[in-house]
Amino acid sequence: MAGRLCAAALLLLLVLAPRLFAPAFRLLAEDGAPAIYDQGSLLQLTLDHVALVAGSTAASAIVAVVLGVLVTRPSGRDFLPLSRTLVNVGQVFPPVAVLAVAVPLVGFGLEPTLIALVLYGLLPIFENTVAGLDGVPAAVMDAARGMGLDPRRRFLSVELPLAMPLILAGIRLSAVINIGTATIGSTVAAKGLGEVILAGLGTGNTAFILQGGIIVGLLAVLVYDALGLLEARLAARAGRA
Template sequence: MAARLGALLLLLLLVLAPQVFAPVLRLLTENGAPAIYDQGSLLDLTLDHIALVAGSTAASALAAVLLGILVTRPAGREFLPLSRAVVNVGQVFPPVAVLAIAVPLVGFGLRPTLIALVLYGLLPIFENTIAGLDGVSPPVMEAARGMGLGPRQRFLSVELPLALPVILAGIRLSTVINIGTATIGSTVAAKGLGEVILAGLGTSNTAFILQGGLIVGLLAVLVYDGLGLIEARLARRAGRV
């Protein structure tokens, strides 16, 4: 708990009161360069970054979970190899390559970044959805059938709740991956913390790079930890260890 609170406090200070760190960060600058990123609001960039990750992860989760449900039904099993090939596209082509393809088609800014992040985030959620649904104990499903529950009731009341912790683990992994990957969106003019890192790289300002990297890293740690707590609670309710 103390570590979580410490990480949260450090993140808030970096975003809301970055001047607190100016004496330390000034040691990393040269030739009178600014120690604190001054080309925009760190709070606004952090909120833009969070919104970008949240939107892309939500889209990935919706598509991957629905596809995972489809291929775990008897009528959809035959589509499993094709579905795996589709969701693997985001892993075969790195986000930078997807951006290079998407920019000529949809222009600069938010849209090509969203496309890259959505594709990149599909695989962990899809595979965990399949693992979670296929991992439900057959005796449990038989018991539900014996109680007179129909296919839809068994899915909504038994199968999905039991699989939910495993599905959430995939969403957690996808979210954390995209928190780091979203920084590349700044190369195509998408708003986010990548701006701070790119500004540091462009001016050889290590202080800027450290600020952007720390905020992204703390966000990833806190989100991973927070989703992990939710996952553990759902697992306890579902009777999983």
């Protein structure tokens, strides 16, 4: 708990009062270059980054969970290989390649970055959804049938709650991966912390690169921990049930 609080406090200070760290970052700035990123608000860029990741992860979760549910039903089993092929597209083609294809179609900015992140985030959520639903014990399902539950109620009251911790683990992995991957969106003019890192790379300013990298890293750690706590609570609740 203390570590999480320290990480959260450090993140807040970095985005709200970055000048406090100027003496440390000045050691990395050469030839009189600015030690603190001053081409935009770090707070706003962080909020834009979080919104981008949240939106793309939510879209990935909706698509992957729905697809995972469909292929674990008796009528959809035959489509499991095809579904796996589709969700693997985001892993086969790196996000940079997806951006290169998407930009001519939808233009620069937020849209191509969302497309790349949504595709990249599908696989872990889909596979965990399938594993979670297929992993529900047969004895539990037999008991639900014996209680007279119809397929819809069995799914909502038994299968989905038991599978939810594993589904959330896939969402957590997808979100954490996309926190880092979203930085590439700045190459196509999407707002986010990639702007800070790209500014550092473009000017050879290591201080900027480190600022952006630290904020992205702290975000990933805090999101991973927060979703992990939620996952543990759901697993405990499912165990009690």
